[in-house]
Amino acid sequence: MSRAAKVVVPAVAWLALAGAPVFLAPYATTTLARMLVFGLLAASLALLVGVTGLPSLGHAAYFGAGAYAAGWFAQHVSAAAPYPLLVAAVTGGVVAAATGWVAVRARGVFFLVLTLAIGEIVRQVAETWEPVTGGSNGLYGIPATTLAGEPVVHPALLYWFVFAVFAVGFAVLWLVVRSPYGTALHGIHDNEPRMRALGYPTGLYKYGVFVIAGTVAGLAGGLLATQQRLVTPADLGFTTAALALLAVIIGGARSLWGACVGAGLVILVRDSLGPTLDGHGPLVLGVLFVLVVYLMPRGVAGIRPRRAS
C-alpha cells in the first residue's frame, strides 16, 4: 500500500463507520454495532495471537467476565455511563491477571491447553454461580445505559455510543502495538530466546500483554451487555472464543484492522446463516476451521514463528 493509501483508507473507514447510522436502516445499524463489539474482542485477541504469538483458545472468558460485570453493575448499582464499562474493563483485566500468570508460563501446546481449560472453567463458574450470574439463564433485563440521565435506546444513539467506546478500545490496542513495548512483543513472537538474551524480561512482557488484552476484551464485554442487554454463559463459552480466533485468522492475525474486518465477516455469516441453519451454526464454524487450515498452506497467517533469515 502506498503511503497515501495508508492514510486515506483508514480515514475513509473511520468516517464511514462514524456516519453509518445516517445511511443505514435501524436493523443494519444494530448489526453493525454488534460487529463493532465483536471486532473489539477480535482486535484484542489479535494483540495476543498475531502480535505476541500467544494463541489463546480461552479469550472469551475475559469478554464474558466483563459482560457479566457490566450487566450486574447496571442492574444493582448504576447504569450511568461510563461506570458499567469501566467495571467491565477492570473485571476483564483482573480475571486475566488472576489466570494469566499461569498461562504465560506455559509454552507452545501447553498454552493452548491451559487457555482452553481456563475458558471452560470460567464458563462453568458462570453457569453455577447462580445468585450473581443467573445460572444457565444468564443475566437478562439489564437496564439501558444512561448518558447524562437519559437512557440510550435509539438504535442510532446506541450505535454511536458503541462506536465511541470501540474507538477508545481500538486506540489503546493501536498505541500498544506502535509503542516500543509493542515492538518488543513482535520480537517475542519472532524469536523469544533471542529477546531474552537481549535482556528483555519476556515473561513479564507476555504477562503484561495478556492483562492488557484481557482488559480490552472485558471492555468489549461491557459493550456487549450495553448493546444486547442480555448476557448468557454462551457469551464466554468456547464457541465465542473460537469465533473470535476465526476472525483473527481470517484477518491475517497480525493486523488489528484485519481482525475487525474478520469479525464483521464472521458476524455477517453467523447472523445471515444462523436462522436458516436452525441453531447448527457450530457445524459451519467447524467446516470453516477445516477449510481455513487447508487453504492457508503457509501456516495460519504468520503464527508459525518466522526464523530470522
Add this chain to the structure above:
Amino acid sequence: MAWLDANLVSVLNGVAIGCLLFILAIGLSLVFGMMDVLNLAHGAVFLVGAYAGWVVGGTDPSWGTFLLALAVALGIGLLVGGGMSLLTEPLRDRSHLDQALLTLGIALIVAELLSMAFGNDVQAADAPPGLDGTVSLFGNAYPTYRLALIGVGAVFAVGLWLLMSRTMIGSVIRATVADRDMVSAIGIAQHRVKLAVFGAGSALAAAAGVLGVPIYGARPGLDSTVLILALVVVVIGGLGSVRGALVGALVIGQIESLGRAVLADAASFLLFGALALVLVLRPRGLFAGAVR
C-alpha cells in the same frame, strides 16, 4: 475414620471416574507425546463411542449387546483415528495451533452431526445384567458397575504397563516419545507408527465412551466436558507418560467426585488450582522425563 466413612462413596466414585479418564486420556497423551499432534477431537470420539454404545446396547443391554457395543465402538474409533491421522499428515510441519484448529473443526462438526442425529436429550442406559445393582460396602450401598469399572481400569493399567515395558511395540512407543527422529533413522516408518497410535488411542476413547454410558449417559456437551478433563489429566501427568496419565486421571477423578461432594461450588476452581500448581512446580507435568 468417620470422615472416610462419610465420604467413602465419593472416594470410590472418584477412583471409578479416574479409571474411565485413564482409558480416555492415554490415547490423547500418546498421540501428543509420540507424534506431537494435539487432538482436540478426542472428546468427540468419546461421544461417538457413547452414542454407539447406546444405539447398539439399547437402554437395557444384555451382556451380548454390551460387548457387541464395545466391539463396534472399538472399530469405529479405529477408523476415526486412522482418518484423523491421515487428515493431520499434511500439517506435520506446521504449528500446534494449525493442528488444534483442524481437530477442533472436526470436533465441532462431529458434535453437531451427533446432536442432529440424536437430539439434545440425555440418552441414558443401564449397566449389563449382574452389574446393574448395588453391593454393600462397609454399610454403604454402592453401584456394582462402578466397582467393576475400577477392576477394568486396574486390569487395563497392568496390561498397558506390561505392553509398554515388556514388548517390542512398547519399546518402539517409548523410543518414539523420547526421540522421534532417531526412531525414524533406524528404519521405523513414522507415518505407520502414527496411524497405529492414533487408531488405537481413538479406539480406546470410543471404548471409554461405551463404558461411560451407564454413568454419564450420552448427551451433547459431554464431548467438551470430557475433553477438558482428559487435557488436564495429560498436562498434569506429563504428555506421553503412561504412569503420568494414570496418576493424573486418579487425581482428577478425586477432584471431580470428592471435590464436588466436599466443596460443591469450588470444584471448578480446584481443577484449575491443581493444573496451576503442577505447572508452576513441574512445567512439563509430573512424570515428564528429561525428554524434550
